[in-house]
Amino acid sequence: MGSADNEKPTLVAPKILGTRELMFPESMHGRGIVIVGGGKFLPSGYLAIKQIRSTGCALPIEFWHLGPAELPAKLIPAFAALGTKTVDAFKVRDQRPMKNLGGWECKPYAMAYSGFEEILFIDADNLILIDPTFLFDHPAYTKNTAMFWPDFPPQEDSYWRIKPRAFELLGLPEQSGLEIESGQMVIHKRKAWNAMTATVSMNDESDFFYQHCSYGDKDTYTLSWLLTGTPYFRVEKIPTIVTEMVRTHYTPEGSPLFEHGRKWVLPVEANRVVGPSVHDQRCFGWLTEFTSLLYG
Secondary structure, X not given: OXXXXXXXXXXXXXXXXXXXXXXXXXXXXXXXXXXXXXXXXXXXXXXXXXXXXXXXXXOOEEEEEOOOXXXXXXXXXXXXXXXXXXXXXXXXXXXXXXXXXXXXXHHHHHHHHOOOOEEEEEEOOEEEOOOHHHHHHOHHHHOOOEEXXXXXXXXXXXXXXXXOOHHHHHOOOOOXXXXXXXXXXXEEOOOOHHHHHHHHHHHHOHHHHHHHOOOOOOOHHHHHHHHOOOOOEEOOOOOEEEEOOEEEEEOOOOOEEEEEOOOOOOOHHHOOOOXXXXXXXXXXXXXXXXXXXXXX
């Protein structure tokens, strides 16, 4: 895909819509959670799964990563013991080609090609505070195809805003205030397959779309849902800051649901105590457990 300066706006959308997998794969069924992690995000991902199980959530989980360098084989049984299937995106790519498959690009790729028909996606550094299963039956979701969460309202120079030429390049009417925070999403893939696959196509052209339309994968979802005319619901309450880049996202009714942005590292001592929350205390214990699994 050429540069934005040379690209006619009417040409970009057809390229995206013309490179998609059109038929929803009937092998996908049920509901589940999808997490993309591995590598430097592996400790956070393990803690995210432990936190999910501590809420009583029994949904199956898929944990996607980029090759064995990001997830040592010795850890796979520990993930399996938590009801989590580990998926190597590079192996999936053998059957479902993806030109660009880095960390951001892997997110929509994993969502689209996970084995579930309906998904709750979370980033690896996202702690779910209560059992999230209810989201799949929430009227705001069932009446649409997806539930998204808002980002902080951007300023004109905010790096996370939808880029100025995005709407022109996609042939869409310009709008403001549509930015989402893509660390958590609920998507009915069968209902939203046109939008989901358009998102994958945009991210497969990440060199172009991250430069001219979206900060990473973040708003390729919003733009794809708009491009395909697919209805979605966006939670009204904006996130609040816990500390630094850690933020709380809320249920549609306004109760805390996600705590997103804390990145856990090894060794355990390198992580500072943020506050007295029970989640913080548990995470230090789970991180010690993870260290034993990795190095024991």
